[in-house]
Amino acid sequence: MQSSAAFDIVRAGWRSGRLAHSYLVVGNPRTEGGTFARRVASMMLCEEDPQRAPCGSCSACRRVESGAHPDVLVIEPEKASRRILVGAIRPDADNPPGSRRFFLEWANQKSFEGGWKIGIMLFADRLNEQAANIILKTLEEPPENTCFLLVTDRPDEMLPTIISRCQRLDLASGRTPPAEPWRSRVASILSEHSPRSVLRTAATASRLAAVFDEIKTLAEEENEAEIRARSSADPDHWSAPSKDDMKAMVKNREKEKRAAVYQAMQDWYRDIVALSAMPPGSQDPPLFFPEFRDALAERAANVSFRVASRLPEFVQEMRSRIEDRNINKYDFVFSHWLAWMP
Numbered sequence: 303m304q305s306s307a308a309f310d311i312v313r314a315g316w317r318s319g320r321l322a323h324s325y326l327v328v329g330n331p332r333t334e335g336g337t338f339a340r341r342v343a344s345m346m347l348c349e350e351d352p353q354r355a356p357c358g359s360c361s362a363c364r365r366v367e368s369g370a371h372p373d374v375l376v377i378e379p380e381k382a383s384r385r386i387l388v389g390a391i392r393p394d395a396d397n398p399p400g401s402r403r404f405f406l407e408w409a410n411q412k413s414f415e416g417g418w419k420i421g422i423m424l425f426a427d428r429l430n431e432q433a434a435n436i437i438l439k440t441l442e443e444p445p446e447n448t449c450f451l452l453v454t455d456r457p458d459e460m461l462p463t464i465i466s467r468c469q470r471l472d473l474a475s476g477r478t479p480p481a482e483p484w485r486s487r488v489a490s491i492l493s494e495h496s497p498r499s500v501l502r503t504a505a506t507a508s509r510l511a512a513v514f515d516e517i518k519t520l521a522e523e524e525n526e527a528e529i530r531a532r533s534s535a536d537p538d539h540w541s542a543p544s545k546d547d548m549k550a551m552v553k554n555r556e557k558e559k560r561a562a563v564y565q566a567m568q569d570w571y572r573d574i575v576a577l578s579a580m581p582p583g584s585q586d587p588p589l590f591f592p593e594f595r596d597a598l599a600e601r602a603a604n605v606s607f608r609v610a611s612r613l614p615e616f617v618q619e620m621r622s623r624i625e626d627r628n629i630n631k632y633d634f635v636f637s638h639w640l641a642w643m644p
Contacts, residue, residue: 322469329473331424335453343420372414378424426452427459481562488566507636521555571613577602601644
């Protein structure tokens with residue numbers, strides 16, 4: 303369904319007093335999913351006419367948007383593991399009482415401003431199993447005037463017990479394409495690649511590595527902008543994250559953006575697989591990159607279907623080599639794989 307239709311469902315439940323305790327919002331947590339969750343929180347906390355909420359301009363709406371409203375708790379992966387661990391749900395050895403706002407502690411407190419409380423969990427698929435099991439009862443029977451929004455673009459990776467306790471809202475039908483500008487950049491780079499030349503392979507690897515460097519800079523700038531917005535929106539309730547947490551936050555943003563690059567690469571090679579499987583003279587299959595049809599067809603004509611069918615898998619292996627081992631020499635890894643990928 304469209305995001306507007308999903309919002310109408312939540313708004314109707316809120317106005318009629320039949321709001322679900324927990325919603326599973328299926329959409330990109332950094333784009334439409336996160337925007338949707340903040341809009342719902344703004345609607346429920348807006349200080350203006352409820353029939354027009356959210357107004358977007360009152361103090362409550364501005365604080366929700368900046369991440370500074372005390373009755374909105376946002377949880378997302380913070381450490382280099384990119385998992386939501388028990389330490390975000392309740393105190394543990396690494397996160398003692400009083401060191402942060404914990405999910406369970408916050409859920410059981412009274413509202414700071416006497417209204418609703420909204421818990422937003424971004425990348426909910428990254429809850430580890432222990433943390434997921436801890437929050438099950440709270441999701442099923444939350445405290446009064448408390449609503450939870452679990453946002454993910456990978457619902458298939460969540461525990462069925464979590465999903466069963468939420469009303470699901472899919473913000474888009476079908477598959478979400480890789481984010482721009484990375485989709486077009488990757489296609490442009492791969493369209494000029496050739497493994498037959500060492501220089502061309504090195505050039506391709508260097509251009510892809512440059513994309514990752516650009517992503518790193520962008521992640522740092524976005525993180526700094528978010529920190530500035532939160533600190534200026536409500537300085538009385540603001541506490542700056544530690545250097546380690548700041549570093550982890552940037553790394554998480556980097557990995558999220560790099561995911562679009564890997565997906566675009568896989569889609570490029572999936573197009574080659576599809577074209578290599580088609581008999582001569584037959585109609586083209588649906589392509590992820592129809593604007594590069596000629597370049598894709600040229601590569602498909604020069605590779606067997608048996609080899610082509612493994613190319614998307616090779617991209618995944620390359621991704622694992624970089625991400626799981628925290629490799630920073632991207633051009634070296636790209637060169638290794640692209641030396642024999644069309």
